[in-house]
Amino acid sequence: MLVQSILLGLIGVFCMLDSRLLGRLNFERPLIAGTLVGLVLGDLEKGLMVGASIELISLGVVQVGAAVPADMTLGAIIATAFAILSGSNAETALTIAIPIAVLGQLLGILMRTVLASLTHTADKFIEEGRFKQAQHIHIVWGTILYSLMYFVPIFLAIYFGTDLVKSIVDAIPEWITNGLNLASKLLPAYGFALLLQTMLSNKMMPFLLLGFLITAYSGLGVMGVALFACIVAFVMYQIETAKTGGNSGGGSATEPDPLDDL
Numbered sequence: 001m002l003v004q005s006i007l008l009g010l011i012g013v014f015c016m017l018d019s020r021l022l023g024r025l026n027f028e029r030p031l032i033a034g035t036l037v038g039l040v041l042g043d044l045e046k047g048l049m050v051g052a053s054i055e056l057i058s059l060g061v062v063q064v065g066a067a068v069p070a071d072m073t074l075g076a077i078i079a080t081a082f083a084i085l086s087g088s089n090a091e092t093a094l095t096i097a098i099p100i101a102v103l104g105q106l107l108g109i110l111m112r113t114v115l116a117s118l119t120h121t122a123d124k125f126i127e128e129g130r131f132k133q134a135q136h137i138h139i140v141w142g143t144i145l146y147s148l149m150y151f152v153p154i155f156l157a158i159y160f161g162t163d164l165v166k167s168i169v170d171a172i173p174e175w176i177t178n179g180l181n182l183a184s185k186l187l188p189a190y191g192f193a194l195l196l197q198t199m200l201s202n203k204m205m206p207f208l209l210l211g212f213l214i215t216a217y218s219g220l221g222v223m224g225v226a227l228f229a230c231i232v233a234f235v236m237y238q239i240e241t242a243k244t245g246g247n248s249g250g251g252s253a254t255e256p257d258p259l260d261d262l
Helices: 002-018 030-041 044-058 072-086 090-127 131-160 162-171 174-199 205-217 222-243
Strands: none
Touching: 002 030, 002 072, 002 131, 030 044, 030 072, 044 072, 044 090, 072 090, 072 131, 090 131, 205 222
16 A cells, blocks of 8 residues: 555656646646556556546636636545545545545645745845756745645545545445435536536537537437547538638638738
8 A cells, every 4th residue: 555655646746747847748637647546556447437527527627817726636636546445436436536626725725825935035046146046946846845735645645544534435324425426426517517608609509509419319429429529520620721712820812921012
């Protein structure tokens, strides 16, 4: 368990570095994080299932400005590990993921407060001409503090808390568990609603209704609907390209060249 706890803590650090040092390669997404956890713990299928369930919830979670959303990455790693190690299902894992994600949100606010104070220290170093020390604060110390913010909770939760959490879950009455399972099924719909709120328009509404009707009445699976959507997108792209005369920028093919005036 010690080795597994360390490896999962390192996975959390790696996912955290994704959007801060690696250029956002999507390793911080719950689907990818859950898959990595399943790979380490030897149950890739359940890692995918739990990661995909949490991904549906987090689709509409968008960080705007200085707002700190619930940390679904932290929740996904610990919840997936709990589901695999305790033999629980994806619905039970979701009930664990949400409180942990909120805890990660509070830790994120605390960490940003600490880093804000370090920024003033960096300003002081710059005024004194100590540029190397200022660089270390931003690149070295900031990375170390963020890494600890992920590694420590994951390590403690996996090494000390799995059996305890399992005993607590087993002690929960069945009627409460059923209610939590029902709520976990509603959360993905809530995630989709948040996502649609940011991207849905009158132009996109027919495509949403088309996808819903195809899924409801055609009997196709998710893969079939996705392939059909790719074909529709390709056809729409060809039509739009033909309208613009092959100009990928969307402008007219007969638009005069501004260099002709020279």
